[in-house]
Amino acid sequence: MRILVVEDDAGIASGLRSNLQQRGYAVDVSDGVASAWRALRAERFDAVLLDLGLVDGDGSELLRRLRLSPPATGAASAALPDPSTPVLIVTARDQVHQRIAGLDQGADDYLTKPFDVDELDARLRALLRRAAGRASPTIRLGDIELDPATRTVRQQGKLVEMSPREFSVLLVLLEARGRVLSRQQIEERLYSWDAAVESNAVEVHIHHLRRKLGSACIQTMRGVGYFMPQETPA
Secondary structure: OOOEOOOOOOHHHHHHHHHHHHHHOOOEOOOOOHHHHHHHHHOOOOOOEOOEOOOOEEEEHHHHHHHHHOOOOOOHHOOOOOOOOOEEEEEEOHHHHHHHHHHOOOOOOEEEOOOOHHHHHHHHHHHHHHOOOOOOOOOOEEOEEEEEEEEEEEOOOOEEEOOHHHHHHHHHHHOOOOOOOOOHHHHHHHHOOOOOOOHHHHHHHHHHHHHOOOOOOEEEEOOEEEOOOOOOOO
């Protein structure tokens, strides 16, 4: 899952990037309202971690602009950010009235500094789960069960070993099951701006997943992309 961290303290931003990357997230960092807005207009993010006191303004202004953005309905508005992108405010402003204001302005959750990274990760998983329309903490498709919290995959109850990147590709496809994703769309969910991406990386990961889970679990629509069916093939 791809996360945008909006934080003007370089030390905190670096720590968040490192800790979240270790937990399997692709992380990009912006230090202000203007740069974050450009990022949201250019890329799709699964969630935003938003500080309020930023170098060029208040994070609440970015939140307001995001929530007021029209939903993308075609090529004409494809460059606009998704107004439903989950936003978790992460700030030192810890007064009750400040927390209420942040939530009422459109934030999905509010966490005050200092915080435990494990709690941040749990809150992120909850945001992503709700955004995907899931109530269960695990994702099931046929005999495949994926647990985002433990980053494990089981098939018929047996643990399936896989690399962090293979896990991430499988998570993206499971969350989008029934929909075809192009290679570019998968890459955008997996890699941050500064990540080096080999041209056939997605194909290699999908080949490995098919070998481990069965060739029919991930299907190809030639010339378009990859998808997992709503129901596993018999």
